[in-house]
Amino acid sequence: MSEQSMTKGVVFDIQKYSMHDGPGVRTLVFLKGCPLRCKWCSNPESISTAYQVMCLADQCVSCGRCIDVCPSGVHKMAAVSNGPPLHQVDRTATCIGCGVCARSCPAKALRIAGKEMTVDEVVSVIMEDQFFYLTSGGGVTIGGGEPTFQPAFAGAILRQARLNGVHTAMETCGQSTWEVYRDLVPYTDLFLYDLKHIDPDRHKANTGVSNERILDNLARLLELGANVVVRIPLIAGVNDDIDALSGALSWLEKTAKKASNLKGVEVLPYHRLGESKYQQLDEVYPMGATTGHTDDQLKEIEKILLQFNLPTRIVRHG
Ligand code: SF4
Ligand code: SF4
Known part of the structure; x- marks a missing residue:
């Protein structure tokens, strides 16, 4: 077994049979850790590299078994005057990701975000669906979080999958060094590259980092x-105004010029699908009451997209 195949990383989910995030039927591998703090993030459990307990409070039956089995003192009970004690997670305690509490919970109320895996283990899961990739033109898409946050691990998974004849794609926010991207190019058939805002200050205000490096890596x-x-998450009040959209598309038009390798520009309307995960992590949903766009609003956005000589489309949900 090669040293590279034994490289370890932290994965928080592997989803099979996805029809999104690249061509054909795909296996999506989500890595933990991200350098950005996008307010609309739908995977809050992806941001930290640490193991995190997610609890479905509605399902908990207050049995206390998790307290008994946890070696790290992560679980506790709070007394309630007029009812059974309330299960709580001590977010200051360090979860070691052993998974014992989740396996012991009779109500299946617990999930541990984060699992250490070797490259070999991840690739074995990917290869289980080789038949579907062959018949659909699909493959594996590695995302997160931000996969370049674990560059050696992400690169080794892509390389091994590619050597096995699997189409490889990577979802990325673009915030890594150029050397990391350059080294991934030989093993990555497709980059799904986020462009969140063209204005550096507004990018920083909404994601925590400026966009210079992101634009430079994309170019x-x-x-x-x-x-x-290129994928543009469409967020009301953040980047759905004409200046933001036109600015991003003008930059792309100029930068890509006649590049036939720019395979598409996808606008992804905001949704609130990740909201419940914030509750499971005892976190406040940062988007407040922000809603998605109506069909009429998306039609207006479509008119802006059509003004540019780019392969644009809006990816509508459902
Ligand atoms: S995964 Fe292990 S360390 Fe983490 S909370 Fe559960 S029992 Fe405790
Ligand atoms: S083991 Fe499950 S049901 Fe029991 S207290 Fe812990 S979270 Fe609640």
Whole structure:
């Protein structure tokens, strides 16, 4: 067994039979850790590299078994005057990701976000669906979090999958060094590359980092001939105004020029699907009451997209 195949990383989910995030039927591998703090993030359990307990409070029956089995003192009970004690997670205690509490919970109320896996283990799961990739033109998409936050692990998974004849894609926010992207190009058939805001200050205000490095890496990937689909998450009050959209599309039009390797520009309307995960982590949903766009609003956005000589489309839900 090679040293690379034994490289370990932290995965928080593997989803099979996805029809999104690349062509054909895909296995999605989600890695933990992200350098951005996007307010609309639908995977809050992906941001930290630490193991995190997620609890479905409605399902808990207050049996206390998790307290008995946890070696790290993560679980506790709070007395309630007029009812059974309330299960709580001590977020200051360090979960070691053993998973014993989740396995012991009779109500299946607990999930541990984060599991250490080797490259070999991840690739074995990917290869279980080789038949579907062959018949659909699908493959594996590695995302997160931000996969370049664990560059050696992500690169080794892509490399091994590619050597096994699997189509490889990576979802990325673009916030890593150029050297990391350059080294991934030979093993990545498609980059799904986020462009959240063209204005550096507004990018920083909404994600925690400026966009210079992100734009620079995107321009270099296009110049190098990597296949790229640019994805713009459409967030009301953040980047859905004409200046923000036109600015991003103008930059892309100019940067990509005649690049046939720019395979698409997808606008992804905001949804609130990740909201319940914040509750499971005892966190406040940062988007407040922000709603998605109506069909009429999306039609207006579509008119802006059509003004540019780019392969744009809005990816509507459902
Ligand atoms: S995974 Fe292990 S360390 Fe973490 S909370 Fe559960 S029992 Fe405790
Ligand atoms: S083991 Fe499950 S049901 Fe029992 S207190 Fe813990 S979270 Fe609640």
